[in-house]
Amino acid sequence: MEKMLQSANMEKHERIELLLSKGVADILPSKGFLESLLLSGKKLSIYAGFDPTAPTLHIGHAIQLRKLRHFQDLGHKIIFLIGDFTARIGDPDKLSARKPLTEKEIKTNLKLYKKQASKFIRFSGTNAAVVKFNNKWLGKMKFAEVLNLASHMTVDQMLKRDMFARRIAEDKPIYIHEFMYPLMQGYDSVMMDVDGEVGGNDQLFNMLTGRTLLKQLKNKDKFVITTKLLEDSTGAKMGKTTGNMISMIDTPQDIYGKIMSWTDGLIIPGFELCTDYTMSQIETISDELKKGINPRDIKMRLAYEVTRSIHGEVLASRAEASFIATFQQKEVDQDIQTITANGRTFETILLEEGFVGSKSELRRLIAAGAVMNFETKEKMTDLQSRQIPHFSTYKIGKSRFIKIS
RNA sequence: GCGUCGAUGGUAGAGUGGUCAAUUACAUCAGACUGUAAAUCUGACGCCUUCGGGCUACGCAGGUUCAAAUCCUGCUCGGCGCACCA
Numbered sequence: 001m002e003k004m005l006q007s008a009n010m011e012k013h014e015r016i017e018l019l020l021s022k023g024v025a026d027i028l029p030s031k032g033f034l035e036s037l038l039l040s041g042k043k044l045s046i047y048a049g050f051d052p053t054a055p056t057l058h059i060g061h062a063i064q065l066r067k068l069r070h071f072q073d074l075g076h077k078i079i080f081l082i083g084d085f086t087a088r089i090g091d092p093d094k095l096s097a098r099k100p101l102t103e104k105e106i107k108t109n110l111k112l113y114k115k116q117a118s119k120f121i122r123f124s125g126t127n128a129a130v131v132k133f134n135n136k137w138l139g140k141m142k143f144a145e146v147l148n149l150a151s152h153m154t155v156d157q158m159l160k161r162d163m164f165a166r167r168i169a170e171d172k173p174i175y176i177h178e179f180m181y182p183l184m185q186g187y188d189s190v191m192m193d194v195d196g197e198v199g200g201n202d203q204l205f206n207m208l209t210g211r212t213l214l215k216q217l218k219n220k221d222k223f224v225i226t227t228k229l230l231e232d233s234t235g236a237k238m239g240k241t242t243g244n245m246i247s248m249i250d251t252p253q254d255i256y257g258k259i260m261s262w263t264d265g266l267i268i269p270g271f272e273l274c275t276d277y278t279m280s281q282i283e284t285i286s287d288e289l290k291k292g293i294n295p296r297d298i299k300m301r302l303a304y305e306v307t308r309s310i311h312g313e314v315l316a317s318r319a320e321a322s323f324i325a326t327f328q329q330k331e332v333d334q335d336i337q338t339i340t341a342n343g344r345t346f347e348t349i350l351l352e353e354g355f356v357g358s359k360s361e362l363r364r365l366i367a368a369g370a371v372m373n374f375e376t377k378e379k380m381t382d383l384q385s386r387q388i389p390h391f392s393t394y395k396i397g398k399s400r401f402i403k404i405s
Numbered sequence: 406g407c408g409u410c411g412a413u414g415g416u417a418g419a420g421u422g423g424u425c426a427a428u429u430a431c432a433u434c435a436g437a438c439u440g441u442a443a444a445u446c447u448g449a450c451g452c453c454u455u456c457g458g459g460c461u462a463c464g465c466a467g468g469u470u471c472a473a474a475u476c477c478u479g480c481u482c483g484g485c486g487c488a489c490c491a
Binding site for chain 2: 173257258260261262263264265294295296297299300323326327328358359360361363364365367368369370397398399
């Protein structure tokens with residue numbers, strides 16, 4: 001709330017500066033172009049697209065949403081575009097073809113999306129964000145129209161895309177339909193007749209295709225803002241591959257913990273991309289780090305801030321307390337899962353409740369001394385795990401707790 | 406269509422008859438340590454096990470062999486080259 005008031009009190013030129021600099025990787029055709037557009041007083045329409053393939057948005061999406069919010073705060077029209085067309089036909093990109101989503105699933109996802117996104121942009125009140133679906137126009141296109149659209153781009157232009165260039169270098173296949181994806185995304189810009197688009201740096205090519213199409217079909221200069229990706233100086237991404245992907249539906253504890261496990265190099269990018277801190281505040285933090293302050297404490301501030309932006313102050317504070325208790329003081333987490341034994345052996349309970357994937361896995365954990373009765377501090381033996389456990393709290397590894405009663 | 410090369414575990418990528426549940430790297434998990442669930446070091450990393458071993462896996466289906474990820478045949482899919490370009 002404080003943050004919102006703060007941003008409401010900001011001067012217009014401050015907001016424009018924030019919009020043009022914070023978390024921004026690139027602005028096309030140029031920063032000056034967009035700046036003069038913003039100063040012209042014209043009401044602009046800007047969109048960002050989201051694929052409804054999963055029921056949740058993650059922290060990467062939030063970067064785009066924050067940027068949209070900057071536009072919204074300046075009184076511009078923002079569009080939250082759902083890429084339901086791709087979801088509906090299924091993305092054949094991977095061999096494990098995604099199943100197309102049904103109408104119903106899309107509706108459910110949409111509700112969840114709106115709810116999650118509403119933490120960052122406003123869907124009600126004055127100048128509310130508009131939701132659009134690209135199936136509305138892409139789903140209706142005739143083949144002749146698709147061909148006509150395709151005639152605006154050459155194969156060579158497509159091949160300039162880094163991903164395609166790499167595939168060719170590696171002798172990997174490129175399917176024709178993959179050429180269509182940038183076109184489809186680009187066509188969204190045309191159909192919505194937007195002034196600009198916001199997206200991750202990895203979406204640059206697709207967004208520029210939209211710029212080309214809009215120029216050719218409507219003689220309009222679309223601007224494109226790419227946001228920085230969340231990665232450290234070595235290029236280590238915070239993403240699915242490293243298992244640190246923060247989803248909007250993660251528990252406060254999980255979000256807090258995942259951020260604490262980020263590598264130190266992500267602290268500053270984290271503040272820039274995932275919080276409402278101003279650039280000068282971030283500067284201050286950067287100085288503190290250089291002075292040798294314990295990065296852990298700064299990271300805790302980041303973890304709190306991000307958790308707060310998703311779950312609010314109360315839950316964020318609790319997550320922080322829980323982290324301190326569990327990992328710094330090695331105490332048991334307050335909110336642990338309680339399971340009734342029901343005559344099952346320890347082994348069976350862990351397996352059935354999903355704490356371990358297989359019995360072999362549990363045996364390995366026991367052999368490594370990772371399973372203990374947290375109250376007596378005794379390490380579990382192989383034999384004990386095959387018996388009905390005593391009522392107690394058990395710890396598996398460093399962060400999994402189970403209370404058996 | 407012809408020729409040729411290829412398909413391996415979560416990913417990348419070794420292995421070309423037995424010593425292969427499969428080198429290595431990344432990811433993951435655990436232990437130690439600490440500044441933290443960071444970094445670093447160590448270990449584990451298909452499933453089941455009475456810890457002897459058993460079972461299932463190297464695109465799919467068969468075959469050869471005492472023995473196959475490895476050899477043969479067919480199929481599916483892909484790369485490259487050639488042809489086709491109406």
